[in-house]
Amino acid sequence: MSLPHKTSRDVIFQGYFIKRGTIVFPLLTSVLYDESEWESPHTFNPSHFLDKEGKFIRRDAFMPFSAGRRVCLGESLAKMELFLFFTTLLQRFRFTPPPAVTEDDLDLTPAVGFVLSPSPHELCAVSRQ
Numbered sequence: 736m737s738l739p740h741k742t743s744r745d746v747i748f749q750g751y752f753i754k755r756g757t758i759v760f761p762l763l764t765s766v767l768y769d770e771s772e773w774e775s776p777h778t779f780n781p782s783h784f785l786d787k788e789g790k791f792i793r794r795d796a797f798m799p800f801s802a803g804r805r806v807c808l809g810e811s812l813a814k815m816e817l818f819l820f821f822t823t824l825l826q827r828f829r830f831t832p833p834p835a836v837t838e839d840d841l842d843l844t845p846a847v848g849f850v851l852s853p854s855p856h857e858l859c860a861v862s863r864q
């Protein structure tokens with residue numbers, strides 16, 4: 736979900752009349768789960784962001800920071816932090832499920848709230864050195 740906004744004037748959006756002063760909750764899932772945009776929108780699939788040669792590709796439908804004039808102000812900071820955080824961890828460790836648990840046993844269903852958060856998991860961090 737994006738942040739709620741109030742319309743500052745009467746709006747006609749996709750044929751619907753929205754009166755001035757209406758609180759609108761934009762659902763980012765409408766694009767993040769769009770089956771006409773993603774090969775497997777309900778599955779964790781990093782290949783969504785790779786071309787045939789395995790190189791990174793930008794996808795216009797990937798907009799977790801929303802879009803337009805009120806787009807997240809912290810987008811570049813958040814992306815840089817996530818990049819540093821995950822590359823530092825992944826360069827030093829290999830992450831696996833605990834012994835006796837297979838990858839298929841892992842339940843990747845998110846916890847539903849204002850945002851979708853991963854549910855807690857136990858895992859092993861195996862040093863790469």
Ligand code: HEM
Pocket residue numbers: 736737738739799800801802804805806807808809810812813
């Ligand atoms: C993964 C991390 C983050 C995500 C997914 C995220 C996502 C969002 C979304 C969806 C909005 C609503 C945009 C809209 O109203 O259309 C928003 C707004 C905002 N975010 Fe973030 N955000 C993240 C991190 C951050 C960080 C690190 C900061 C600041 C250091 C930040 C500051 C803001 C501010 C100030 C707004 C309000 C912008 C406005 O209304 O003009 N966000 N964010």
